[in-house]
Amino acid sequence: MAFTTWRVPGGITRALGLFAFLAMIAIPAALVAQERQVPIDAAEIKLSFAPIVKRVAPAVVNVYASRTVVQRQRVSPFFNDPFFQRFFGDQGPGFGPPRERVQSSLGSGVIISADGIVITNHHVIKDADAVRVALNDRREFDAEIVLLDERTDLAVLRIDGDGPFEHVAFAEGDSLEVGDIVLAIGNPFGVGQTVTQGIVSALARTQVGVTDYQFFIQTDAAINPGNSGGALVDMAGRLVGINTAIFSRSGGSNGIGFAIPAQMARFVADAAEDGGMVRRPWLGATVQSVTAEIAEALGLDRPRGVLVTNVFGGSPADRADLRISDLIVGVDGKEVSDPDSFGYRFATRRLGETASFQVLRSGREVTVSVPLQRAPETTPRDTRLLDEYSPFEGATVMNLSPAVAEELRLDATYDGVVIADIDPRGTAARVGLRKRDIVRSVNDRPIDTTQTLERITRQQPRLWQLEVVRDGQVRRIVLRG
CATH class of the missing domain: 2.30.42.10 (PDZ domain)
Structure with missing residues (x-):
């Protein structure tokens, strides 16, 4: 096979080189211009989180809480002695006159209705004398505390101002899955509203130790101090959780953050509308975790569900014929794996309805219908x-x-x-x-x-x-x- 060699005159070579150089400059500039173009269809919108943030950010607020405390400063070192403290406490002659000091805390919140209902964390406004919220557009309003629920670490506020306010809708049911992309919006370290992105790392985390109802969404979206009470939203811009805690030795985000599921937040918000008090259903039975030994004794291939250990006479559990040694494996078709997940599934049900328990009894699966009602005050509390x-x-x-x-x-x-x-x-x-x-x-x-x-x-x-x-x-x- 013969090869032919072409020789290009020097002037043409230089011209080609200059053309190539200009092309190298022009192509990146064109790419930059292309990246800055406005999305024109649904496919292009998915390439950016900006449309979601623009829709949700106005509904996320900064929450400023303050309280006045009275302190007495120690003026004599002799009264550090436990002997004197036992008799005088902090009211003795070793202290100066009482002085007032204002303590403040900063967190985030989410507007969930057009009339200015805000949901945030209980620990953000705990013991507060006054609460203010700052909107994304820099407007500030006083806020009234409508409901405090320490057990879920949630609180509900009402903005004292004329609406309508931009708000975010709750996600429906348990639509979230591990691997879903989520955005965390809040005010970390008080620097201003910030958006971080991540995925759902896990669901139903129960060993967090933040609230009584241990059932959290875990995400690697950066959550830092000040994010508490902020929004965790999905790619449809719906509220899937309330950012609550971080797992870190340093106090900063290490890629492990936790959020209270939207279903619990909605339950507390609904309670605020129904009179400002959280009314939870009462089962009237005690349950325990299923260990590997108990699972083997019950003939199970793995530990699952919760074991009923006691049923109180006249309780909803008793009237539903729930029995000692029953193994509850599901509530309304949702699997339960330990007392924490069972407590969450049961506690978020509305009073007046009926919960359906999937129960293993003597090797057979049966369905037990439990009426949802409040715990009775059989004896006046006489506080x-x-x-x-x-x-x-x-x-x-x-x-x-x-x-x-x-x-x-x-x-x-x-x-x-x-x-x-x-x-x-x-x-x-x-x-x-x-x-x-x-x-x-x-x-x-x-x-x-x-x-x-x-x-x-x-x-x-x-x-x-x-x-x-x-x-x-x-x-x-x-x-x-």
Whole structure:
């Protein structure tokens, strides 16, 4: 085969080289111009998150909370001694006059209705005297606290201003899947509204330790301090979660953030509209996790569901014929794997409806219909603040009932009197009593009501012998009178 060699004159070669150089300059410029073009169809819109952010960002607000605290500054080092503190506390002669100081906190929130209803985290506005919100367009408004729910770490505010306000819609049901792309919008470190992007890393995380209902969305979208209460949205611009916590030793985002699912946020928001109080359904039964040993004993191929360990007479569980040793594997067709996921599925159901439990009983799967109703207050709570000098001075006590037990997260099998709150400056706090302690007896006398306990505190014995139940353990405390 013959090859032919072509020789190009030098002038032409230089011209070709100049043309190539100009082309190299022109092509990147054209590419940049192309990247800056406005999307013209649905396919091109998917190449950018900007349309989603423009739609959602006006509904995400900065939340400023402030509270006034009174402090007394120590003026004498001698009163650091525990001996003096025991007698004088922080009111003795070793302290200067009380001074007021304003503490503030910063977080984020999401507007969920045109009339200015905002949902945020409880810890962002906890104990706040005043709350203000700043919108994306820099307008600021005072906000009224409508509802606080510490158990879910959620709170509901109402903007004091004329609407309508831009708002974001909730995603429907459990539409989120692992691997879905999500955007986190909030105000990290107080620098201003920021958008971060990531994927859903996991669903139904239950070992986070932030709220009573351990059921979180995990994402690698950067979540930092100040993002709390902000929006986690999907690619349709719908609210799928409320950013709540980060998992980090340094305090900054390490790619592990957690959000409260939108279904729980909607449940709390609906409660705010229904009277400003969260009313949860009561099961009237206790459940436990299924270990590998229990699963083997039940003939299961793997641990799953929750095992019923006790059913209270007359409760919804009892009326539904739920039995001890029943294995609950699903609620309304949604799988449950541990008590946390079961609690979330059950607690987000509306009162007045019926929940359908999928139950394994003696090797067969049966369906149990449980009516959803509030825990009853079978005994009036008769709340009393004990102010007589005694080991209980400064304690607020209530009579126990299923309703009180549900509110304080106690086992409803107990009866008697429970400590509902404690003044940190009172004697009860100094002797080691705690909120949620159940008082069983004082000086060998059973405590059946708050009236009985108050009558005993008026006595002045030489010795106080207390029997209390704390975290299921009976404790005996002996104190001098």
